[in-house]
Amino acid sequence: MEFTPKIIYFLCAWCGSGGSETAAAYRLKYPENVRPFRVMCTGALDPVYILRCLIEGADGVVVSGCHPGDCHYNFGNFRGRRRIAIIKRILDSLGLDGERLWLRWVAHGEGKKMVDTAKEFNNYIIQKGVNPLSNRWDT
Amino acid sequence: MNTLVKIEEGRKKGIISFLKSLLEKGIVTQALVPMRVPTGTSFAYILTKDPNILENCEPIAPVMPIQGARIVSKLTKKGPLKGVTAVILRPCEIRALRELVKLKQAQLDGLLTISFDCPGVFPLKSYLNGHREQMDEVFWQAIDKCELEGARPVCSICYLFSGELADLEIGFGGITSDAFSLTPHSEIGEKALRELGYEEASLEGRQEYLAALREKREIKRKEFFKEFRSQVEGPEGIMSVLANCINCHNCMRVCPVCFCRECFFDSDALKVSPEDYMMRAERKGGLRFMPDTLLFHLGRMNHMSLCCVSCGMCEDACPVFVPVARLFALVADETQNMFHYIPGRDLEEPIPYLDYQEEELKEYEQSYIEEYAP
Numbered sequence: 001m002e003f004t005p006k007i008i009y010f011l012c013a014w015c016g017s018g019g020s021e022t023a024a025a026y027r028l029k030y031p032e033n034v035r036p037f038r039v040m041c042t043g044a045l046d047p048v049y050i051l052r053c054l055i056e057g058a059d060g061v062v063v064s065g066c067h068p069g070d071c072h073y074n075f076g077n078f079r080g081r082r083r084i085a086i087i088k089r090i091l092d093s094l095g096l097d098g099e100r101l102w103l104r105w106v107a108h109g110e111g112k113k114m115v116d117t118a119k120e121f122n123n124y125i126i127q128k129g130v131n132p133l134s135n136r137w138d139t
Numbered sequence: 140m141n142t143l144v145k146i147e148e149g150r151k152k153g154i155i156s157f158l159k160s161l162l163e164k165g166i167v168t169q170a171l172v173p174m175r176v177p178t179g180t181s182f183a184y185i186l187t188k189d190p191n192i193l194e195n196c197e198p199i200a201p202v203m204p205i206q207g208a209r210i211v212s213k214l215t216k217k218g219p220l221k222g223v224t225a226v227i228l229r230p231c232e233i234r235a236l237r238e239l240v241k242l243k244q245a246q247l248d249g250l251l252t253i254s255f256d257c258p259g260v261f262p263l264k265s266y267l268n269g270h271r272e273q274m275d276e277v278f279w280q281a282i283d284k285c286e287l288e289g290a291r292p293v294c295s296i297c298y299l300f301s302g303e304l305a306d307l308e309i310g311f312g313g314i315t316s317d318a319f320s321l322t323p324h325s326e327i328g329e330k331a332l333r334e335l336g337y338e339e340a341s342l343e344g345r346q347e348y349l350a351a352l353r354e355k356r357e358i359k360r361k362e363f364f365k366e367f368r369s370q371v372e373g374p375e376g377i378m379s380v381l382a383n384c385i386n387c388h389n390c391m392r393v394c395p396v397c398f399c400r401e402c403f404f405d406s407d408a409l410k411v412s413p414e415d416y417m418m419r420a421e422r423k424g425g426l427r428f429m430p431d432t433l434l435f436h437l438g439r440m441n442h443m444s445l446c447c448v449s450c451g452m453c454e455d456a457c458p459v460f461v462p463v464a465r466l467f468a469l470v471a472d473e474t475q476n477m478f479h480y481i482p483g484r485d486l487e488e489p490i491p492y493l494d495y496q497e498e499e500l501k502e503y504e505q506s507y508i509e510e511y512a513p
Contacts, residue, residue: 086477090470092473096377136423
């Protein structure tokens with residue numbers, strides 16, 4: 001049986017989800033196992049939710065928000081980038097595979113980029129296989 | 140203005156008489172120093188104005204039952220103390236205190252901080268269960284060479300063991316054993332030394348001695364991380380290290396930089412409905428209780444590893460021997476290196492979470508290939 005990963009896609013309210021709206025306008029499709037979540041800003045996304053996803057069953061997490069300099073809140077995505085970089089570094093330093101977390105900027109008009117990211121990440125995670133933390137009961 | 144203080148009856152007595160003269164000459168109005176608890180075997184900080192009480196204090200305790208930065212934070216959170224307070228802190232306590240100042244949880248106004256070349260401390264459990272008189276003796280001998288046998292694991296790989304961040308630095312390393320040095324690092328420290336009437340002296344060889352020791356420790360640190368990483372790496376490794384965790388959250392409660400009034404991991408956010416637990420149990424095939432062990436540790440690392448001073452309080456407080464401090468030291472080394480940040484080094488240097496650069500960390504962004512064809 002082919003492996004269908006569980007993927008969480010955090011989209012910021014201004015650009016990321018705008019990208020998904022543009023994708024919808026162009027009738028672009030992305031894999032159905034990618035679950036989009038709208039957060040107000042990439043800087044408003046607490047890293048603990050990313051960790052929780054990765055521990056409690058997700059095989060991968062993508063975060064998309066406004067390009068640097070475009071943030072609706074001026075510097076939210078700069079802070080978000082630091083947070084995600086730190087969390088990736090922590091996961092890597094403990095051998096927990098920080099590559100299961102992606103950060104890619106998607107602007108409001110970049111519907112194709114949003115869809116491509118979802119597809120690309122989905123294929124990447126299918127190659128990687130099941131997240132070893134997702135089915136451990138002792139976490 | 141460096142000073143050498145000659146002592147006749149051992150370094151401990153010398154430091155005590157130095158502290159007493161600070162109080163007696165009115166340079167400080169009160170002192171906050173560690174002291175053996177009269178009815179017990181451990182140590183506690185005492186805030187006193189009485190030089191006679193200082194007579195029996197233990198300026199450098201062989202254990203660290205409480206992080207001094209927490210005490211100073213408690214005392215000064217709502218404003219500075221009246222007068223000048225002399226406070227003896229270990230180098231890691233000073234660094235934690237300076238982090239707390241940045242986080243607006245403490246104030247340095249009206250403090251005369253005194254630090255020293257720290258040889259490390261014994262783990263509290265081994266001290267309370269061991270031959271204490273013997274260990275006291277070993278400790279004071281260890282001070283000469285800044286190297287303590289049987290110290291906390293993170294103490295033995297500490298490379299920031301000298302007190303140059305304090306107002307006054309007491310030095311033992313590279314000094315003959317019948318004296319200790321006093322080096323001021325701020326105006327208030329310099330003023331205190333002038334008023335005490337100590338003469339200037341040159342401290343030849345001390346800096347070289349400390350540099351050599353620091354280099355040795357850095358090598359030891361790297362080797363330790365290499366070895367420890369191989370133990371904790373991967374889901375299997377990290378879970379085997381955390382397997383005994385009983386979710387008491389003691390590590391968070393004793394941590395000097397975990398200052399939040401309510402921790403996320405104690406909050407209602409993690410008290411979920413029974414259906415939620417059932418759902419998680421079904422998804423994973425079963426659910427460990429108490430749940431969220433890994434989430435707690437990773438979440439805490441993520442929250443405070445940038446400020447972690449590697450004092451080792453968490454490991455001392457752990458009732459089930461989880462090597463928390465070593466784990467945090469390993470991760471903190473990585474995250475702090477990302478921003479070339481050393482907690483406590485500079486009061487003007489913002490904590491990386493509270494700051495950003497417009498062009499940075501590109502290697503953590505995923506680059507996009509325009510024509511991605513799945």
